[in-house]
Amino acid sequence: MLKTIVIRVALGLLTLWAVSILIFGATEILPGDVASAVLGQGATPETLAVFRHELGLDRPSYVRYLEWFFNALHGDLGIAMTNKRVIVETIAPRLTNTLFLAGYAALIAVPTSVVLGIVAAINEGKFIDRFVNIISLMTISVPEFFIAYVLILYLAVQFEVFPSLSTVFPEMDFSEKIYTAALPAFTLTMLVMAHMLRMTRTSVLSIMSQPYIEMAFLKGLTRSQVIVRHALPNAAAPIISVIALNLAYLIVGVVVIEVVFVYPGIGQFMVDGVAKRDLPVVQACGLIFAGAFVGLNTVADVLAIMVNPRLRHPR
Amino acid sequence: MKLFGYKPPFTAWVGLAIIAIFIFVAIFADFIAPYGEAESVGQTWDDPSFANWLGTDNIGRDLLSRLIYGARMTIGVALVTTILSFFIGITTGFMAAVGGPVIDQILSRLVDVILSIPLLIFALIILSVFGSSITTLVLTLAILDSTRVFRLARAVATNLAVMEYVEAARLRGEGLWWIMRREILPNALPPMISEFGLRFCFNFLFVASLSFLGLGIQPPFADWGGMVRDNGKAISFGIPAPLWPAIAIATMTVGVNLVVDWILSINSRPSGASAEM
Numbered sequence: 001m002l003k004t005i006v007i008r009v010a011l012g013l014l015t016l017w018a019v020s021i022l023i024f025g026a027t028e029i030l031p032g033d034v035a036s037a038v039l040g041q042g043a044t045p046e047t048l049a050v051f052r053h054e055l056g057l058d059r060p061s062y063v064r065y066l067e068w069f070f071n072a073l074h075g076d077l078g079i080a081m082t083n084k085r086v087i088v089e090t091i092a093p094r095l096t097n098t099l100f101l102a103g104y105a106a107l108i109a110v111p112t113s114v115v116l117g118i119v120a121a122i123n124e125g126k127f128i129d130r131f132v133n134i135i136s137l138m139t140i141s142v143p144e145f146f147i148a149y150v151l152i153l154y155l156a157v158q159f160e161v162f163p164s165l166s167t168v169f170p171e172m173d174f175s176e177k178i179y180t181a182a183l184p185a186f187t188l189t190m191l192v193m194a195h196m197l198r199m200t201r202t203s204v205l206s207i208m209s210q211p212y213i214e215m216a217f218l219k220g221l222t223r224s225q226v227i228v229r230h231a232l233p234n235a236a237a238p239i240i241s242v243i244a245l246n247l248a249y250l251i252v253g254v255v256v257i258e259v260v261f262v263y264p265g266i267g268q269f270m271v272d273g274v275a276k277r278d279l280p281v282v283q284a285c286g287l288i289f290a291g292a293f294v295g296l297n298t299v300a301d302v303l304a305i306m307v308n309p310r311l312r313h314p315r
Numbered sequence: 316m317k318l319f320g321y322k323p324p325f326t327a328w329v330g331l332a333i334i335a336i337f338i339f340v341a342i343f344a345d346f347i348a349p350y351g352e353a354e355s356v357g358q359t360w361d362d363p364s365f366a367n368w369l370g371t372d373n374i375g376r377d378l379l380s381r382l383i384y385g386a387r388m389t390i391g392v393a394l395v396t397t398i399l400s401f402f403i404g405i406t407t408g409f410m411a412a413v414g415g416p417v418i419d420q421i422l423s424r425l426v427d428v429i430l431s432i433p434l435l436i437f438a439l440i441i442l443s444v445f446g447s448s449i450t451t452l453v454l455t456l457a458i459l460d461s462t463r464v465f466r467l468a469r470a471v472a473t474n475l476a477v478m479e480y481v482e483a484a485r486l487r488g489e490g491l492w493w494i495m496r497r498e499i500l501p502n503a504l505p506p507m508i509s510e511f512g513l514r515f516c517f518n519f520l521f522v523a524s525l526s527f528l529g530l531g532i533q534p535p536f537a538d539w540g541g542m543v544r545d546n547g548k549a550i551s552f553g554i555p556a557p558l559w560p561a562i563a564i565a566t567m568t569v570g571v572n573l574v575v576d577w578i579l580s581i582n583s584r585p586s587g588a589s590a591e592m
Contacts, residue, residue: 293431293432
């Protein structure tokens with residue numbers, strides 16, 4: 001089992017390295033170069049030369065990649081092009097905010113969706129199952145900002161329960177932060193809950209067709225007893241990996257939600273960077289998002305290996 | 316009533332009707348819309364009235380007209396993207412399946428790496444380099460999305476490539492391109508059709524999200540994601556202006572999904588198998 005896990009983690013690191021090349025390489029595939037693309041047609045050769053030197057574009061790309069990569073490993077993500085500030089200093093508090101928001105949403109979403117998924121599986125075909133199914137289908141097919149604006153309209157404007165803008169400050173105490181970030185957290189919860197809920201339901205139900213479950217029924221156990229005692233332990237592996245995958249999805253969903261609620265997180269920072277075409281900022285944010293995504297996917301696989309006895313021995 | 320020899324259930328009819336209406340509106344926007352796309356007809360966020368059925372937007376343009384013109388842009392861009400993405404994805408996917416292990420390994424590993432970055436993040440990086448014109452938007456999304464199509468096309472084609480009739484075509488001396496087009500493609504189409512609907516939905520929502528972030532379709536063109544962005548502030552005054560385009564987006568996705576569900580039930584493929592991000 002240890003060997004499988006080590007291989008998986010090594011693969012994760014390898015992916016991360018390949019991803020870093022891709023993120024860096026994406027800025028190199030331009031015909032011409034970044035400087036002329038950013039400055040546009042009107043730039044004089046002198047400004048172009050100055051700009052190129054500033055970005056280090058007068059050196060070969062592999063040198064710049066290695067420098068960027070090793071600096072990133074040391075926690076130095078470079079300097080923003082637009083305001084000349086050290087990116088790490090701007091990103092650090094925003095990253096904390098984003099992690100707070102994602103963690104907040106995960107804490108609500110994971111238990112609720114697993115419990116609802118099991119409830120739906122126990123009552124398969126009954127009213128509550130169908131109801132949960134329809135609601136989750138609806139949240140999957142609407143854009144994330146739709147949910148956000150509906151929540152704002154009802155919970156912030158009509159009944160003034162929560163603030164519609166979620167500008168958190170470092171000075172706020174914890175309960176205040178929880179209150180201010182409530183609406184974005186609810187929106188994110190609804191976004192990821194549907195997938196988790198449906199997967200929990202499906203994996204519990206797929207195990208229900210196994211012979212040992214039939215045996216448990218024949219012994220005279222009730223449906224809920226069978227599900228909780230016999231089906232759930234074997235359904236745990238797919239459920240856990242779906243949870244980890246959805247947490248990875250949460251990291252991405254955060255981008256749009258932060259913009260809707262003007263939440264000072266890393267997603268908004270990245271969108272601003274893209275609008276201003278501030279490449280070092282975009283690369284840095286991209287690396288962090290991709291790192292979180294790859295990391296959570298690796299964790300999902302490792303957990304699935306640890307939980308599922310059949311995966312513990314490599315063939 | 317039957318359609319292509321199958322009897323669609325009620326939900327599929329609803330979906331078909333939604334798609335038909337939206338496409339009709341998109342094509343004949345010039346004749347249906349009461350005002351022009353960028354024509355200013357009132358004050359900021361006027362209430363709905365007889366002249367402006369849904370009221371006006373943040374700079375006094377008629378919301379209904381913008382919504383009608385927006386259908387053209389939003390659906391059009393998503394459709395072109397999906398078609399292009401399928402063209403790239405199917406070609407490369409089939410090539411990986413029938414072109415031998417070297418091509419397969421190169422393409423598959425490349426796709427693995429691209430898939431390990433969230434699509435939105437990758438798109439943002441590329442758009443920050445190229446700027447967001449409609450051409451770059453469509454190309455970027457199509458190439459990124461084709462990685463998903465590649466996966467399915469390769470899986471379907473790998474199963475077909477070992478069939479006797481493909482073997483026979485090979486022995487007959489047919490070329491790679493001929494085998495892909497005449498032997499594999501017709502047999503791979505049924506699962507690809509429902510996938511097309513799902514990928515369309517995904518691209519549609521994706522274009523809307525990017526426009527919402529201000530990085531997709533640029534003004535003065537009306538598009539639903541951008542309209543939500545423009546009118547976002549109205550919601551704090553209790554004006555539902557941003558909700559109309561959002562509802563239009565949601566209706567369209569639900570409509571396509573209803574039809575996809577029906578096609579899936581015909582093919583009896585396990586539903587949701589490829590519905591993930």
